[in-house]
Amino acid sequence: MNRARRMPVKLLMQLSWRNIWRHRRRNAILLSAIAIAVTGVTLLNMMMRGMQQDMMNTAIENLTGHVKILAPGYRDDPGIERGFEVVEGWQTALPGGVQGWAKRIRVPAVVMSERETRGIQLLGVDPVRESISFLGDATVDGERLAGPGDSRLLVGGLLTEALDTAPGRRLVLVTQGADGRTREAGFRIAGVYRAEIAGLEKAFVFTGLEALQQLLGTDKITEISIRLDHEDLEAPTIAGLTGSVENLDVLSWRELEPQAASMVEISDMAIYILFVIVMGALVFGLVNTLVTAVMERLRELGMLRAIGMRPRVVVAQVVVESSIIMAIGVATGLMLAAAMFAFVADGIDLTAFDDSLASFGMRPTFVPVFDIRDVVLVVVLSLALSVLASFYPARRAVKIKPLDALRR
Amino acid sequence: MVVECRDVSRTYDDDAVPVHALRGVDFQLAAGEWVSLAGPSGSGKSTLLHVIGGLDQPTTGSVVVDGVEVTALSAAQLSDLRLDKIGFVFQSYNLIPVLSALENVEFILQLQGVDRAERRSRSREALHSLGLSDLENRRPGEMSGGQQQRVAIARAIVTEPVLLLADEPSANLDTSTTRELLEVLQSLNRERGVTILTATHDPMVMGYTTRQVNLRDGNVVGDNA
Numbered sequence: 001m002n003r004a005r006r007m008p009v010k011l012l013m014q015l016s017w018r019n020i021w022r023h024r025r026r027n028a029i030l031l032s033a034i035a036i037a038v039t040g041v042t043l044l045n046m047m048m049r050g051m052q053q054d055m056m057n058t059a060i061e062n063l064t065g066h067v068k069i070l071a072p073g074y075r076d077d078p079g080i081e082r083g084f085e086v087v088e089g090w091q092t093a094l095p096g097g098v099q100g101w102a103k104r105i106r107v108p109a110v111v112m113s114e115r116e117t118r119g120i121q122l123l124g125v126d127p128v129r130e131s132i133s134f135l136g137d138a139t140v141d142g143e144r145l146a147g148p149g150d151s152r153l154l155v156g157g158l159l160t161e162a163l164d165t166a167p168g169r170r171l172v173l174v175t176q177g178a179d180g181r182t183r184e185a186g187f188r189i190a191g192v193y194r195a196e197i198a199g200l201e202k203a204f205v206f207t208g209l210e211a212l213q214q215l216l217g218t219d220k221i222t223e224i225s226i227r228l229d230h231e232d233l234e235a236p237t238i239a240g241l242t243g244s245v246e247n248l249d250v251l252s253w254r255e256l257e258p259q260a261a262s263m264v265e266i267s268d269m270a271i272y273i274l275f276v277i278v279m280g281a282l283v284f285g286l287v288n289t290l291v292t293a294v295m296e297r298l299r300e301l302g303m304l305r306a307i308g309m310r311p312r313v314v315v316a317q318v319v320v321e322s323s324i325i326m327a328i329g330v331a332t333g334l335m336l337a338a339a340m341f342a343f344v345a346d347g348i349d350l351t352a353f354d355d356s357l358a359s360f361g362m363r364p365t366f367v368p369v370f371d372i373r374d375v376v377l378v379v380v381l382s383l384a385l386s387v388l389a390s391f392y393p394a395r396r397a398v399k400i401k402p403l404d405a406l407r408r
Numbered sequence: 409m410v411v412e413c414r415d416v417s418r419t420y421d422d423d424a425v426p427v428h429a430l431r432g433v434d435f436q437l438a439a440g441e442w443v444s445l446a447g448p449s450g451s452g453k454s455t456l457l458h459v460i461g462g463l464d465q466p467t468t469g470s471v472v473v474d475g476v477e478v479t480a481l482s483a484a485q486l487s488d489l490r491l492d493k494i495g496f497v498f499q500s501y502n503l504i505p506v507l508s509a510l511e512n513v514e515f516i517l518q519l520q521g522v523d524r525a526e527r528r529s530r531s532r533e534a535l536h537s538l539g540l541s542d543l544e545n546r547r548p549g550e551m552s553g554g555q556q557q558r559v560a561i562a563r564a565i566v567t568e569p570v571l572l573l574a575d576e577p578s579a580n581l582d583t584s585t586t587r588e589l590l591e592v593l594q595s596l597n598r599e600r601g602v603t604i605l606t607a608t609h610d611p612m613v614m615g616y617t618t619r620q621v622n623l624r625d626g627n628v629v630g631d632n633a
Contacts, residue, residue, distance in 0.1 A: 011518040018506035303502040306463055307563070308491025308519055310484050403463040406498065 007316060016321035023293065030289050031329045034382075037282045038333025039340065042378055045271050046341055049369035052267045056231070058197060059260035060253050061134040063104070063123070063204070065225035067237050068256055070249045074222060075256075080107050080178050083220030084248060090224075093244035095236045099227040102129035105212050106222050109175035111155075111205060113163035120159065120205045122175060124148075124212025132227035134195050135206065142167030142191030151211035152190035156201025160192045167191055173205075178218035185215055196364065271374065279382060283389045290322055290393040301397050302405020311398040318394035319387055326386035330379055344368055409472075410571050410603045411437035411460055416469035418455050418626075429455040430466070431626040437571070442597040442604040444614045447623035453607040454575055456623065460605065461494055461573045462486040474570045491519055495564030499576035501556040503548040509535060509559045510544035513566050520567060534562040538592055554585035561592060565602060572596070574606040578613055590616040 020027050060066055074082040083105070091101065102125065109122035127145040130136050135154075145154055153171060155163075165171060170186045177183040187207060195201050213219060228237060234252050241250045254261035294301070301314055347367040418430040430452045437443055445453035458464040459471055462478050471478040474493050481489060490496070503512045513534055517527035535544050538558045548556050557577060564572055574593070578586040594616050596602040606613060614620050622630035 006521055008518050008521070011515070014511075015504070015506065022506060300502070300504065303498070304504075305487060306461075306490065306498075306502075307496055307516060308487050310487040312484070313519070401463075403458055406463075406502070 007313065012313070012317050012320045013324075015317060016324050019293070019297075019321055020324060026289060026292075027325060030285060030325060031332065033285055034282060034326060034329025035332040035336060037278050038330050038378060038382065039336040041275055041278050042334060042337035042375065043340055043368075044274055045374040045378070046337070046368035046370055047366075048267050048271050048274075049371045049374065050367050052264050053369045054366065055260050055263050055267075056253075059257040060227065061132075062197070062200065062257075063106075063133050063135075063225060064253045064256050065101075065132060066228040066231060066234050066253055067226040067241070068251050068253070069224040069226075069241065069245055070251065071222070072247070072249050074249075078106065078108065078222070079176060080105065080216050080218055080220065080222065081176075081180070083178070083218055083222050085220055086224065086245060086248075090241075090245055093240045094226070095233065095240050097229040097233040098237070099229055100129060100132040101224055101226040102126060102132055103209065103221045104223050104225065105209060105216065105220075107175050107212075107216070109173050109205070111159070111163065112172040112174070113165045113169075115164045116162055118159060118162060118202075121203055122173060122212065123204055123206050124209040125206050126209050127206075132225065134197075134200060135193065138193040138195050140191040140193050142189070144191055145206060145208055146190075148209040149211060150190070150208035151187060151214075152207065153187045154191050154193050154206040155189055156204060157192050157194050158198060158201040159205065160189070162202070165189060173215075175216070177216045178220070183215050183217075272377075275378065275381065279385055283385050286322060286326070286386060286389040287392055289325075290318065290390055291396065293321070294318060294393040294397045298397070298400065298405045299408045302400065302402045302408070305398075305402040306406060314398050315391075315394040318397055319390045322386045322390035323383060326382055330382045334375060334378070341368060341370060345370075409436050410439050410441075410474055411435070411605070412470075412472040413456070413460065414470045416456070416459060416466045416471060418452075418459060418464065419467045428626050430459070432469070433623075433626070433628055435621065435628060437603065437605055439570075439603050440597070440601050441619055442593070442617045443606070443619045443621055444617040445605065445607045445621050445623060446609060446614055447629075448609065450625075451623040452626040453609075453623050455626075457573055457575055457605060457607040460571075461496065462489050491516070492567065493570045495567065495569040495572040497557070497560050497564050497572065497574040497577050499579035501548065501553070501560045501580075503556055503559055503563070505548050508545050508547055509540060509551065509555075509562075512548070512559055513563045516563055516567055530566055531562070534566040535559070538562050552585075553580050554582075554588060557581060557585075557589055558592060561589075561596075565596060565600075570603060572602050572604045574604065574608075576608055576610075577606065578608065578610050583612070586610070586612055 071082040071084045105124035107122050109120055111118050111120050126148040140154065145152065160166065163171065167189045170188050172184060172186050174182060174184045226237065228234060238250050238252060305311065305314060347365040350366050351364045413433055413435040416430050416433045420427040420429060433456060435456065445456055447453050455464060459466050460473060462481065466479060473489065476489060478489065504515065507515060510531055513531040514527050517530060532544065535541055538561060540555065540558055540562065543551060543555060577589060581589060590613060593604060597604050606617060608614065620632050621628060
């Protein structure tokens with residue numbers, strides 16, 4: 001009599017499934033609520049992930065890369081005096097999964113046209129290597145830079161408007177040379193670039209790396225930006241480089257763009273908080289339905305115990321019933337979310353909010369991102385919540401003595 | 409002895425005034441007997457039946473069913489005792505509404521962990537012995553009261569319990585259906601040797617039983633053994 005009995009899983013599934021069909025309307029309403037909540041949460045997760053991805057990509061493509069090598073102190077006081085040289089073959093320390101890297105000089109400068117003057121960041125680049133930054137995809141009116149020796153300028157559209165100039169015309173650049181003296185030179189505008197983030201057009205002016213080195217009187221560079229296939233490769237890349245580029249800082253984009261990194265972390269938290277709020281509210285509905293179902297069937301549950309069903313099996317039956325309802329609701333919700341995702345997978349045009357989005361480092365076309373980890377989170381947490389929600393009604397079902405239940 | 413009750417008392421303290429449902433009852437039930445516990449409402453017959461079936465705990469005294477001291481068992485052990493040794497027939501049938509007649513009978517064997525082929529054959533045999541072969545796929549709502557009570561009996565006997573407890577089994581049945589039911593119980597008792605204990609105040613039921621124990625105010629006041 002005291003032998004251990006196995007949980008009659010098939011029996012519980014059969015009973016629970018049929019019990020669900022006993023109250024079709026009530027369970028249909030509950031299922032719809034779960035499905036709508038899951039659809040909403042999943043779509044919101046996709047939007048949040050899209051926003052997160054967008055902020056991250058913008059930060060990385062904004063000349064930062066996943067990893068950057070800088071001289072110590074450059075971030076506090078950027079200038080050519082913080083330039084450095086790297087030994088030949090430094091890149092052999094890079095692990096696999098590197099999309100590309102680019103050496104640059106970045107110095108503060110003043111640009112003058114016949115009519116206006118502006119403070120800018122002047123960058124000397126090798127145009128071929130800039131496929132890793134926004135410059136690679138930017139549309140250009142006029143000509144692109146031909147190579148590192150090209151001494152013409154690539155100027156942002158908004159800056160061009162502000163300076164009231166155009167491709168083919170000349171601009172004067174003033175900056176500090178490697179010897180600490182002011183350098184001033186005239187440059188012709190090769191082309192005008194357009195960036196998805198308008199702020200970049202005002203901030204950056206590009207010229208050839210070697211041309212800028214010549215102007216500054218140095219062979220040094222101020223940064224090496226490295227783009228990886230995936231963010232997960234950051235840690236091994238930093239570890240690999242730290243040993244090989246001595247006396248230099250090897251930093252991740254999160255350290256270089258702390259504001260964007262915090263936004264990414266906040267949106268991560270927001271996903272979890274949103275899920276807990278929506279699903280938490282739903283749990284009350286589930287508990288209410290289950291309590292009603294249990295109270296209605298109290299006599300029947302008492303009879304099951306009277307004929308020999310163990311209390312834990314009664315608890316399991318309530319839990320299985322609740323889990324089946326939740327599983328169907330979650331599956332329906334995910335299918336609805338997938339169908340809706342298919343409509344917006346190519347992106348949502350938010351050009352009308354361009355200025356506001358730019359302040360968050362986002363592009364005007366918003367692309368939702370499907371992340372399987374979020375789906376797993378929704379499934380696992382929903383089922384866990386349904387088990388938790390069913391505990392109270394299940395406890396009520398077994399707390400009452402079978403005889404008292406039968407007398408109802 | 410299948411059942412041995414010694415000095416069993418049951419007092420309910422739910423209200424301000426204690427209610428003595430049983431007052432030091434001594435009762436034995438031998439294998440193969442069909443005993444009716446008789447008496448007016450409040451005499452303690454249902455309480456004694458429930459105490460023997462492990463659905464209620466005596467306040468004092470000892471209850472032994474098939475050699476097992478019932479008062480010493482946990483809730484889970486009591487469930488196992490009811491599942492393995494006792495068959496229950498309730499006055500309001502208490503079948504599971506979402507299961508067919510066959511599934512209702514099979515249900516209890518599923519709880520015992522009997523494999524599918526065996527439980528199907530045993531359940532069909534139990535339904536057949538009660539003349540319910542044609543109704544095996546019907547759900548309780550599609551059967552008459554008498555048919556439902558026979559399904560409940562089939563469910564109670566399919567595990568071959570040492571004791572069949574029937575609490576007012578004829579309460580919701582008309583005279584002819586009650587007679588049919590009693591003949592079924594009589595045949596189970598006579599031909600298969602099933603030990604039956606019935607709580608009833610129906611004289612027709614008492615007429616079928618082999619022994620009658622009368623209770624009044626929680627005491628045994630008569631036994632025609």
